[in-house]
Amino acid sequence: MGPTSAYYEPALDAFPAEQGHSGVLRVALAQISPALGDRERNLALHLAQIEAARRQQADLIVFPELSLTGYFVRDMVPDLALSPTGPVIGRLIEAAGPTSLVAGLVEESPRHRFFNAAFFAEGGRIVHLHRKVYLPTYGLFDEQRYFAAGERIEAFDTARFGRVGMLICEDFWHLSAAAIMQAEEVDLLICPANSPARGVDGPHIGTAQTYQQLCTAFAQLLGAVVVFVNRVGFEDGLCFWGGSMAVGPDGRTIAKAPMLDEALTLAVFDTAELRRQRLITPLARDERLLLTIEELNRIKRQRYEC
Numbered sequence: 001m002g003p004t005s006a007y008y009e010p011a012l013d014a015f016p017a018e019q020g021h022s023g024v025l026r027v028a029l030a031q032i033s034p035a036l037g038d039r040e041r042n043l044a045l046h047l048a049q050i051e052a053a054r055r056q057q058a059d060l061i062v063f064p065e066l067s068l069t070g071y072f073v074r075d076m077v078p079d080l081a082l083s084p085t086g087p088v089i090g091r092l093i094e095a096a097g098p099t100s101l102v103a104g105l106v107e108e109s110p111r112h113r114f115f116n117a118a119f120f121a122e123g124g125r126i127v128h129l130h131r132k133v134y135l136p137t138y139g140l141f142d143e144q145r146y147f148a149a150g151e152r153i154e155a156f157d158t159a160r161f162g163r164v165g166m167l168i169c170e171d172f173w174h175l176s177a178a179a180i181m182q183a184e185e186v187d188l189l190i191c192p193a194n195s196p197a198r199g200v201d202g203p204h205i206g207t208a209q210t211y212q213q214l215c216t217a218f219a220q221l222l223g224a225v226v227v228f229v230n231r232v233g234f235e236d237g238l239c240f241w242g243g244s245m246a247v248g249p250d251g252r253t254i255a256k257a258p259m260l261d262e263a264l265t266l267a268v269f270d271t272a273e274l275r276r277q278r279l280i281t282p283l284a285r286d287e288r289l290l291l292t293i294e295e296l297n298r299i300k301r302q303r304y305e306c
Helices: 039-055 074-080 087-096 169-173 175-183 206-222 272-280 289-304
Strands: 024-031 060-062 100-108 114-122 125-131 163-166 188-193 225-230 232-235 238-241 245-247 253-256 263-270
Touching (some): 024 039, 024 225, 039 060, 039 087, 039 263, 074 100, 087 114, 087 125, 169 175, 206 225, 263 272
Parallel strands (some): 060 100
């Protein structure tokens, strides 16, 4: 849960780099092509990728948005929905063992609301569940018709990765979400996505270029590692382009998956880079959070209370 005070002070044993030590972390980007509506096939695909990531000694494996169901689920939502505490998710967490895990699902809440969600599991249990806040409903997207919107954007503490935030696809396109992550002082920002190719101009894909720019900018502004994992394959006539990546706090791309093909790509980074970059560019230190809150409250009064 988020801190109750205005500023977050990490625990003394959080993220070794913050104490002047280095620690190498290995994140596996599981760029897969889920089968629409075929949960059993997708579960088998997840288990195979988890096994491969463990063979590469990954500390964390990240799957795309809605990785267990495919994207255009539409009227299949109630049939594909899962409880995060149910046997399917339990099987994935058990298979991951000591490797932390992020995967996407259609979540059914106890009150039978359906969410586009992703969970972070560590040490054999789910430590955080993020429900997608911004549901795109324009152009080829129609998520608000089938999903309820999440109501929180918050970071959480982990044993090995420090303070972590998750944003799902469209969430990543909103500056407000990035501002919240900056206020939370995250060390690692994870974005599972299902981004189809839009704005194609010869060999260039507009959405791919935008995500590269967003990942680079957010990594530098947050002084954090950004991990973006996108799916591949064709679904409902659309092409998903992949191009998953990990970007360091200096804006340098640490690892990048191929375009259009399935791949398990390992990103290796030293947490000492976080400390070094925050000494060079101390944006979090100089951030005026209370000013931001006061100004947003002023705008709220002007816009909604007049």
